[in-house]
Amino acid sequence: MKALLPAEFADLEPFAAQWCLPTEHERYHARLASTTEEMQTFYDAVTPRAEAAMDYLDALSLDSLPDEATNLLYLLYSMIQASFPVELWRQPRVPDSGATSFDCFVEPVP
Amino acid sequence: MPRFPKPPEGSWTERYPNLGTGPVSYDDSITPEYFEREKEAVFKRAWLNVGRVEQLPRIGSYFTKDVRAAHASIIVVRDRERRVRAFHNMCRHRGNKLVWTDDPKNESQGICRQFACKYHGWRYGLDGSLTYIQQEGEFFDVDKSQWGLAPVHCEVWAGFIFVNFAQEPTQSLREFLGPMVTDLEGYPFERMTSRFGYTTTVGANWKLFMDAFAEFYHAPVLHGNQSPEKYSNAARQAGFEAPHYQIERPHRLVSTSGVRFWEMGPDMTKPMERLTQGGLFGPWEPADLGELPKGVNPAKCDPWGLDSFQLFPNFVILIWSQGWYLTYHYWPTSYNTHVFEGNVYFLPAKNARERVAQEMSAVTFKEFALQDANTLEATQMMLETRYVDRFLLNDQEILCRALHTEVRDWIDAHEVREGVRR
Numbered sequence: 001m002k003a004l005l006p007a008e009f010a011d012l013e014p015f016a017a018q019w020c021l022p023t024e025h026e027r028y029h030a031r032l033a034s035t036t037e038e039m040q041t042f043y044d045a046v047t048p049r050a051e052a053a054m055d056y057l058d059a060l061s062l063d064s065l066p067d068e069a070t071n072l073l074y075l076l077y078s079m080i081q082a083s084f085p086v087e088l089w090r091q092p093r094v095p096d097s098g099a100t101s102f103d104c105f106v107e108p109v110p
Numbered sequence: 111m112p113r114f115p116k117p118p119e120g121s122w123t124e125r126y127p128n129l130g131t132g133p134v135s136y137d138d139s140i141t142p143e144y145f146e147r148e149k150e151a152v153f154k155r156a157w158l159n160v161g162r163v164e165q166l167p168r169i170g171s172y173f174t175k176d177v178r179a180a181h182a183s184i185i186v187v188r189d190r191e192r193r194v195r196a197f198h199n200m201c202r203h204r205g206n207k208l209v210w211t212d213d214p215k216n217e218s219q220g221i222c223r224q225f226a227c228k229y230h231g232w233r234y235g236l237d238g239s240l241t242y243i244q245q246e247g248e249f250f251d252v253d254k255s256q257w258g259l260a261p262v263h264c265e266v267w268a269g270f271i272f273v274n275f276a277q278e279p280t281q282s283l284r285e286f287l288g289p290m291v292t293d294l295e296g297y298p299f300e301r302m303t304s305r306f307g308y309t310t311t312v313g314a315n316w317k318l319f320m321d322a323f324a325e326f327y328h329a330p331v332l333h334g335n336q337s338p339e340k341y342s343n344a345a346r347q348a349g350f351e352a353p354h355y356q357i358e359r360p361h362r363l364v365s366t367s368g369v370r371f372w373e374m375g376p377d378m379t380k381p382m383e384r385l386t387q388g389g390l391f392g393p394w395e396p397a398d399l400g401e402l403p404k405g406v407n408p409a410k411c412d413p414w415g416l417d418s419f420q421l422f423p424n425f426v427i428l429i430w431s432q433g434w435y436l437t438y439h440y441w442p443t444s445y446n447t448h449v450f451e452g453n454v455y456f457l458p459a460k461n462a463r464e465r466v467a468q469e470m471s472a473v474t475f476k477e478f479a480l481q482d483a484n485t486l487e488a489t490q491m492m493l494e495t496r497y498v499d500r501f502l503l504n505d506q507e508i509l510c511r512a513l514h515t516e517v518r519d520w521i522d523a524h525e526v527r528e529g530v531r532r
């Protein structure tokens with residue numbers, strides 16, 4: 001199978017299929033569908049590589065990223081999603097938000 | 111001792127004597143009858159923001175908008191002269207909804223050369239003129255020039271598109287906005303095209319939800335679990351005070367002093383904030399916007415965090431010192447529900463790092479808003495029990511008091527004018 005991420009980030013490939021998602025809607029729902037433990041594992045793997053990933057991406061033009069680089073950027077967005085439960089709440093949803101939802105209907109590309 | 115000086119009147123609230131300082135009632139937020147009065151007196155009379163010109167980039171770009179509180183559904187379009195116009199979204203033949211895709215209950219947007227009715231094929235130009243009648247000869251002396259789409263008053267200020275459903279608005283948009291708002295002209299709204307938009311239906315009266323964004327007194331408590339414990343504790347202990355409030359009726363403003371997260375120790379910020387260099391206050395690296403117009407931070411607060419311009423009735427422009435802005439819209443759908451829309455606008459990111467900081471800021475905004483939304487449903491639920499109807503507001507909650515007062519005054523004035531009552 002073709003790798004989703006640039007070769008330099010092959011170590012993150014095990015997380016790519018689940019977390020390289022193009023929309024906020026998908027990323028947020030991947031978060032709600034995950035346990036804190038799963039997100040902790042993802043978080044622990046990706047945060048030490050985030051600086052290197054941003055350096056890698058900053059060497060490219062944001063308007064014309066190749067697919068693998070775009071996926072890497074999506075992985076960073078998912079890292080942000082996962083950080084909220086992992087760093088603070090130990091649960092996928094923000095506390096005291098009940099069944100409330102907040103749909104993202106437009107976001108910058110990429 | 112207040113952290114910031116109060117005005118000479120003794121408090122912000124007393125500076126505006128029409129507000130009073132006594133307990134308030136939320137009778138205005140719990141009945142269908144009051145909502146009907148608001149529709150007539152407020153939403154069918156005030157200028158309402160329905161979007162920005164960037165949503166209509168080309169000739170023929172359009173979007174539709176349902177404004178339930180004015181019992182209206184409109185088309186907003188850029189015509190061949192590049193002028194932005196608004197029309198009631200209704201065919202002049204037999205009243206079919208003119209523009210819709212798939213489900214007429216949903217809003218739609220796109221680009222077109224003309225509007226064609228799905229029912230019998232009448233067509234209208236981008237300026238609303240009736241251009242084609244199917245089997246025109248079967249009709250009886252029709253002068254097509256008299257049967258264009260019904261126009262809605264539409265004016266643009268600083269790229270914000272406003273409409274007004276009155277027969278004849280009593281004020282132009284500029285007069286309605288007044289200097290406190292128009293002094294924002296020159297702020298580079300049009301350059302901030304990197305947009306995150308969120309929407310949700312909230313089970314609370316629109317004013318109650320506006321109140322939750324009109325004061326920051328709740329933030330250290332309700333949002334305490336959004337920050338590391340050390341920061342939350344410090345914030346709760348300090349409480350919240352704003353250095354500046356201003357009311358130029360019908361609009362309201364609060365400016366806050368800044369929090370410099372980036373100067374704080376690591377136990378005061380989240381690891382992800384440090385990694386992404388972003389958070390609630392936006393990207394830590396401020397955007398360079400050049401000199402700002404005098405309407406921004408009008409009291410020259412230093413340090414300065416944000417200005418929240420609460421435009422009557424249901425629109426907020428919130429300008430952050432870090433060089434980005436937010437808008438909020440609260441569109442009532444009944445006395446105890448409304449559609450809330452929040453938009454976050456940044457300059458386009460020049461590289462991945464900037465984009466990642468924006469993502470962190472937008473996601474943080476959403477997490478806070480989720481807590482606000484759920485809390486206000488709890489408030490609505492209890493107010494509707496009606497066992498208690500007197501509530502206290504402090505000086506930091508002046509803008510809540512002012513919104514409810516303003517709505518009541520508009521209703522009074524309207525009903526007296528219309529002879530509904532004396």
Ligand code: FES
Nearest residue numbers: 201203204227230
């Ligand atoms: S209702 Fe539109 S053409 Fe008949």
Ligand SMILES: [Fe+2]
Nearest residue numbers: 322329478482
């Ligand atoms: Fe809040």
